[in-house]
Amino acid sequence: xxxxxxxxxxxxxxxxxxxxxxxxxxxxxxxxxxxxxxxxxxxxxxxxxxxxxxxxxxxxxxxxxxxxxxxxxxxxxxxxxxxxxxxxxxxxxxxxxxxxxxxxxxxxxxxxxxxxxxxxxxxxxxxxxxxxxxxxxxxxxxxxxxxxxxxxxxxxxxxxxxxxxxxxxxxxxxxxxxxxxxxxxxxxxxxxxxxxxxx
Numbered sequence: 790x791x792x793x794x795x796x797x798x799x800x801x802x803x804x805x806x807x808x809x810x811x812x813x814x815x816x817x818x819x820x821x822x823x824x825x826x827x828x829x830x831x832x833x834x835x836x837x838x839x840x841x842x843x844x845x846x847x848x849x850x851x852x853x854x855x856x857x858x859x860x861x862x863x864x865x866x867x868x869x870x871x872x873x874x875x876x877x878x879x880x881x882x883x884x885x886x887x888x889x890x891x892x893x894x895x896x897x898x899x900x901x902x903x904x905x906x907x908x909x910x911x912x913x914x915x916x917x918x919x920x921x922x923x924x925x926x927x928x929x930x931x932x933x934x935x936x937x938x939x940x941x942x943x944x945x946x947x948x949x950x951x952x953x954x955x956x957x958x959x960x961x962x963x964x965x966x967x968x969x970x971x972x973x974x975x976x977x978x979x980x981x982x983x984x985x986x987x988x
Contacts, residue, residue, distance in 0.1 A: 798827040804865035808886070814853065815869040821845055822857050829859045863887075864913070884913035884931065893917055898925040898942065912947070932962070 805819035825845040828838045835842065842859070850856050855872045857863075858879035866886040869875075875889060878896035889895075895917075897905040907926030915929055918937035923929065930947035940954040950959040 798823050801865045805867055808866040808868040812869065812871075815872065818849060818853055818855055818857070818869060818872065819867060821849060822859075822863070825859050826861075826863075878908040880908035882908075882910040884911060884915070886914050887911060888916045890917060890919045890921075890937075892920040894922045894924065896924055909941075934962070 802820055802823045805823065806816050809815040809819060822845070825842055828834045828841055845859070853872075854874055855869070856876040858877060858881070860879035861877045862882040863877075864883050864885035864887065867883060868886075868888040869890075870888060871891045872889060872893075874892040876894050876896060877889075880897065881895045895909055895911070897908050899905055906924075909923045909925065909927050909929060911923070911929040912931035912933065914931055915933045915935070917923070917935045918939065920937055921935050921939045921941070923935070923941040925942050927942065927944050929935075929941070929945045930949065932948045933945055934950045935941060935945075935956070936950070936952035936959070938954060939951050939956040941951060941956045943956075945951055945956075948962050950962060951957070952959045
């Protein structure tokens, strides 16, 4: 998993911009997130740019309706497809080239003793469908597709397609990230095509 490196914030912004080429709002959400995350990474920057962090919370959470914690670790090429109603916890981690959609929750789970678990750690090239819920101290592998409305509370291995509530393995897919059919060939650089189209 390629975690966010705050020293390469401009590179991450460029990769996110490219991944969200079809959505102006998603581009700006990710730009604001990258800058806010970088600002929050050092005490002196937090003090100097506290006004920006307030702006981030107001714009992202109140106006755009997307809750992405400043402490979440998100790899480059993160794609948001209509992310309204989505919530990403402060302890969540994403690898590179992940896609998320609206009404999706990635967060901690409340335990029997009223404490909270850790948050999910999600691998590279993971495509998450609408209204998916991914909670708990779990690991999601690389090249995973999570279907719309799926509820994930257990670890998921690489190259899996998960559907349902509770989520079950639909099938294994081994041709990521390329797939060729009679109409087109999808390659690594074609971020406009969802992994859901490849299974």
